[in-house]
Amino acid sequence: MTWRPVQERDLASALAFLRSHIQTSMFLLGNLEQYGLGGVAPRATSLWMLGELRGILGITNGGMVLLQAPGLNDAEWRAAKSILNGRDVTGCSGDATQVEAFLSATGLSGRADASIAREPLFELALDALRMPDCDDVSLIPIGDAPRETVEAWRAQYLAEVPGLPAGDPVHVARDDITRYIEGDTHRVLTSNGEPVAMTGFNAQAASAVQIGGVYTPAHLRGRGYARKAVALHLSEARKRGVSLAILFAANAAAAAAYRAVGFENCGAFGMIFFDTEQEVRA
Structure with a gap:
């Protein structure tokens, strides 16, 4: 399977995929709702999809990588590195396990200027508030x-x-x-x-x-x-x-x-920010 850019014709399916994993997709969904696909704002996000929506990877104009790709194997994560070739990456966020796998595959996990923050994730249906x-x-x-x-x-x-x-x-x-x-x-x-x-x-x-x-x-x-x-x-x-x-x-x-x-635990969220931009080379 290969990663390819998400086009406007793919957007409805991509949004449905992200909503099915909404607990760890809010930054992706919020950016898309506010700025659309691409755009010039610092938080505007371009998307790539793996195969027929095995996963989605977003990159903001500010260099933040946003992940939603559950169940990927090591080879699929390594293939994602080519998306970032020559780009300056400022950080990454998403499901904590996915963030750790992405950082390892791209060689960013060894950076001395940052460490991943793994935080408990909570959700609440507001009728139970x-x-x-x-x-x-x-x-x-x-x-x-x-x-x-x-x-x-x-x-x-x-x-x-x-x-x-x-x-x-x-x-x-x-x-x-x-x-x-x-x-x-x-x-x-x-x-x-x-x-x-x-x-x-x-x-x-x-x-x-x-x-x-x-x-x-x-x-x-x-x-x-x-x-x-x-x-x-x-x-x-x-x-x-x-x-x-x-x-x-x-x-x-x-x-x-x-x-x-009323909030209940539903997983773990991972975030990492780098003190300096890191250019990724495939």
Whole structure:
């Protein structure tokens, strides 16, 4: 079997394939829904398919490799290396086992400047959402919160979470918050009018959302603010027709907060970001 570029005529079948593995396809689906096939935006994604849809490999304009190819053998993963020939790769994400196999086949697993983050993956059908007591809090659009506060929170999040892309956290945070406001993707939880936590969706596709960037400042942790923020945002999404939520947890405390509102483990998600772009040669 060989890999070939996905054309517009293949797109309906490719989308159906990705939706059948939606738990680990949200970045692929979200990028395609927002930018279409190809395009010029940094997160716009070109796709390749193996045979008659044995697997899909996406590459964003920013160099991120996105995988959805369950059950491939070593030879099929090695064949994927030719797709990347001469390209600068900045990272990779997808089902953790697939990411590990891809990195090994392409020779990227030995990079000294990065290691794979393997995080527990969770899903929740929103009709099973368990709402905590939220009488003492409110949820507001991130654009209505003090800009300096949410930028500082985002910078601290970037500094705290291991394995995220390299770069100046303050500069990256500023750009991220601008994107969140423009896309109306994130919310801020307030208590007595004061911001206490932040949550958001880092991918949206059809009737599913993927949660990301959940943050509570250190001095306010342990009060249930993260789970309240997530639950209120999901309740809001459910009212507009979203039926499924997906996320991956960076630590045990986060996983406990998500389980408290009904999330259940459904696998492992893998991510790796390189400090410098790596040119791949077949």
